[in-house]
Amino acid sequence: MKSSKKHIAEYEFSIGLRLTHWIRAISIVVLSVSGFYIAYVFVSPAITGEPINFMNAKWRAVHQVAGFILIGCFIFKTYLFFFDKQSHIERVSVKNVLSPKIWIEQIKYYLFLGKHPHIQGTYNPLQFASYIFFYIVLFVICLTGLILYVNVYHEGLGGLLYTPMRAIEAWMGGLANVRQIHHIAMWIIFIFMVVHIYMVIFNAIKGKDGAMDAIISGYKFPKEK
Template sequence: MKEDNKRIAEYEFSIGLRLTHWIRAISIAILIVSGFYLAYVFVSPVITSEPVNFMNAKWRAVHQIVGFVLIGCFIFKFYLFLFDKKSKIERVSVKDSINPKIWIDQVKYYLFLGKHPHLSGVYNPLQFVSYLFFYIVLFVICLTGLILYVHVYHEGLGGLLYDPMRVVEVWMGGLANVRLIHHIAMWIIMIFVVAHVYMAIFNAIKGKDGAMDAIISGYKFPKEH
């Protein structure tokens, strides 16, 4: 019997979700590069007696500005997940993530032992748990970043956040531990990004439903049932 390959366009990701995804991706890339510079200076300016270089200050400014962009993006994405009507399909994924049968079927799919399970939401259980872990780590890196920020800027927003961030700093065991946690969180995010890109390509090739198109256009193209 000939397989029916007719496909339908299915709207999966809203414009808000797609924007937060790409802003977050670009921000993370910039933060990784600038963060590496601040931790391990790998470019030195031309030596001059004139006070015009300030390369470290420029890298730090970029890191801080993009860091606040990432924090804003994180807060907005959290709002979308909880309240946006078009993001309901993400919230429904919680139901799939606690279904043992879907877990088993999903693992079998990745091992080429079965078909992809039918999902109520947009994410399979492995994806949902991975993204949940990612956002927890993202929260940690934003929080530790704010603690480091208030130690440099003591007025304005830095002054407003100084006292509560110092309390969190004590909980984490001091400023040295905060910096260490910040770096560890960065490495976890870097590993996640590599795994995320690999699995996105894997699902796009194996599923052949335009899974990677959806994060750009909003639409994927599953087979019509």
């Protein structure tokens, strides 16, 4: 008779990582809604001679605040990845990316052709590669957002960043191209979010180790080895 293995609590994600994840997620939702409005003003107040209708300006303000919060999360998460002690579990995952054997086993697992491979750290190679790609796109959307920002606000932070951002704008081929890249990056993030949510649910159901719980409580619950 086989003895059933118990699930044990294993601390995986620090409070800093979990906070940046959820703040970033909320920021992306707010940026998506406000960004769609800015790109296509589908509702506007009645035209009047009085300077009291600032709906577009308010949406822009919301977009900018959420944008700077996203930039802050990006910087803080980058710091955590390289310097946080608890994030060592993420850094170790790089070894999985360098193993062709684990890549093959992981793909077979997702195709229901094999068991989940034994990995080091917290991310399998497909996860790690997709997250690296996500952060590259996130960097692009933050950078293009700053370029669009300094073209409207020339004082304070806008003034400080004006010269370097205008140089990058010229390198990208002008403001119209910057805006287009900004929009394309957002659509890539939309696709990533859909795939990400699907894969999280897939792994939670198939893996049955509480992997989804880890981003909320910090703990996952693998079986005893």
